[in-house]
Amino acid sequence: MTDRSGHIVDTLVTAFDDLMAADPAAFRTKFRKMAADPFAFYRGSACLFYDDVARREDPWVDERTARVWIQGDLHAENFGTYMDGDGVLVFDVNDFDEAYLGHWTWDVTRFAASLCLLGWRKALSDRSLSELVERYCRSYLAQVRHFADRDDDAFSLRLDTTEGPVHQVLQTARTRTRVGLLDAVTETEGFDRILRAGPGVRTLDDDEKAAVTAAFEAYVATIPESRRHRGVAYTVKDVAGRSGVGIGSAGLPTYTVLVEGLNQALDNDIVVSMKQGNVAAPSRVVTDERVASAFRHHGHRTAVSQRALQAHADPMLGWTELDGVGFVVAEVSPYEADLDWSELTEPDEIAPVVADLGRATAKIHCVADADADHALVDFRVEEAVAARTAGAEDAFVEWVVEFAHDYARTVRTDHALFVEAFRSGRIPGVSSA
Numbered sequence: 001m002t003d004r005s006g007h008i009v010d011t012l013v014t015a016f017d018d019l020m021a022a023d024p025a026a027f028r029t030k031f032r033k034m035a036a037d038p039f040a041f042y043r044g045s046a047c048l049f050y051d052d053v054a055r056r057e058d059p060w061v062d063e064r065t066a067r068v069w070i071q072g073d074l075h076a077e078n079f080g081t082y083m084d085g086d087g088v089l090v091f092d093v094n095d096f097d098e099a100y101l102g103h104w105t106w107d108v109t110r111f112a113a114s115l116c117l118l119g120w121r122k123a124l125s126d127r128s129l130s131e132l133v134e135r136y137c138r139s140y141l142a143q144v145r146h147f148a149d150r151d152d153d154a155f156s157l158r159l160d161t162t163e164g165p166v167h168q169v170l171q172t173a174r175t176r177t178r179v180g181l182l183d184a185v186t187e188t189e190g191f192d193r194i195l196r197a198g199p200g201v202r203t204l205d206d207d208e209k210a211a212v213t214a215a216f217e218a219y220v221a222t223i224p225e226s227r228r229h230r231g232v233a234y235t236v237k238d239v240a241g242r243s244g245v246g247i248g249s250a251g252l253p254t255y256t257v258l259v260e261g262l263n264q265a266l267d268n269d270i271v272v273s274m275k276q277g278n279v280a281a282p283s284r285v286v287t288d289e290r291v292a293s294a295f296r297h298h299g300h301r302t303a304v305s306q307r308a309l310q311a312h313a314d315p316m317l318g319w320t321e322l323d324g325v326g327f328v329v330a331e332v333s334p335y336e337a338d339l340d341w342s343e344l345t346e347p348d349e350i351a352p353v354v355a356d357l358g359r360a361t362a363k364i365h366c367v368a369d370a371d372a373d374h375a376l377v378d379f380r381v382e383e384a385v386a387a388r389t390a391g392a393e394d395a396f397v398e399w400v401v402e403f404a405h406d407y408a409r410t411v412r413t414d415h416a417l418f419v420e421a422f423r424s425g426r427i428p429g430v431s432s433a
Helices: 002-021 026-032 038-044 046-053 104-121 126-152 163-172 178-185 206-222 297-307 349-365 381-389 395-424
Strands: 069-070 079-083 089-093 100-102 188-191 192-195 234-244 254-259 272-277 318-322 325-331
Touching: 002 046, 002 395, 026 254, 026 325, 026 395, 038 046, 038 079, 038 104, 046 089, 046 178, 069 104, 069 349, 069 381, 079 163, 079 192, 089 163, 089 349, 100 254, 104 126, 104 349, 104 395, 126 192, 126 381, 126 395, 163 349, 178 188, 192 234, 192 254, 192 297, 206 234, 206 318, 206 325, 206 349, 272 297, 272 318, 272 395, 297 318, 297 325
Parallel strands: none
Antiparallel strands: 069 100, 079 089, 188 192, 234 254, 254 272, 272 325, 318 325
16 A cells, blocks of 8 residues: 555544444445545545645735634535525525634635536546636635625625526525425324435434434524524424435434424424534644634534524524534525536536635635624634735635646545555455455
């Protein structure tokens, strides 16, 4: 095994050893999905990315801009729609499992490298990829300057501010309904709804169901008072277990909770996810004790981070504990829709999309929710980033473009090394047989 192959294996094992031991089958599935292509490997190996970038010089950060709320796993497929707390459909970052505090450049460079990997899969030329990364970076910087110059945090990608593919995704989300989601995951029993049995759904015994229900009831107190519903809203109607879904959630215990909603009408029931918080990949390289000590557990960290990154966050967002382990709690929204990158094939189709994603990235860095905890980032991020890049925008863009190409090549090589290590049985505790 080469030094780099050994490093890949060691980094993955160190990051996931507890979860791998608890559910090796889930990690065999995760690793097989990661083996599909370099982009899939990149999505599942954020821990390796941070181990690498933490060793690189970063000329674009100082004491302030090295301590910014970041999404932590920003790649091209981590954007989609949600209904914000004001009832507005927004296209934005939609995954906060890896959110933490760190260099603002880490989100930008992680996305840029993902764009090169995605474009390589589409056989785009290096020149086209450079132009797309540049478009993303300049859009990001322009939006940061807008926030810094105008003290205006009202920006978001909405039905009235978008066009093209992003607008189409928002229109798709608009056609979805709460009843449609409820019909997909519940069924009626007598005169009430219960969660529907199906693949990946686990029936709980009485003791586990009681423990989950108690944890859910404790979670309600973590919702800001201004966001908390009244009356019957949080009455638990049914609970089921689920296996962690997606490449990033392998092995993480998850529960689905069906609650009454704003009233007792069956079409207003709400489906809630209660998922064990994972160790955020950036936290493995950020050594600032002020940051680590700010969180009770990773469920708390996920919810607090999302409030810091997502303006008008989900009013159901909160956290709880189950058997001493932190869980993040949020509504399973019926209004989620993802951008279909398979339909975007030519650079001129992709360019306006990455410009929108650059603006969205700037927004998460600069615009916090009203209920966010500002103690850790007690300065205006837009002013700090604008000051750091002032007069050097071209140099910054060139730096990101170079990184994106270099790291995409590294990932393609790493992917091949990972596949060979996995299929040869060299990842301890997870046999590929």
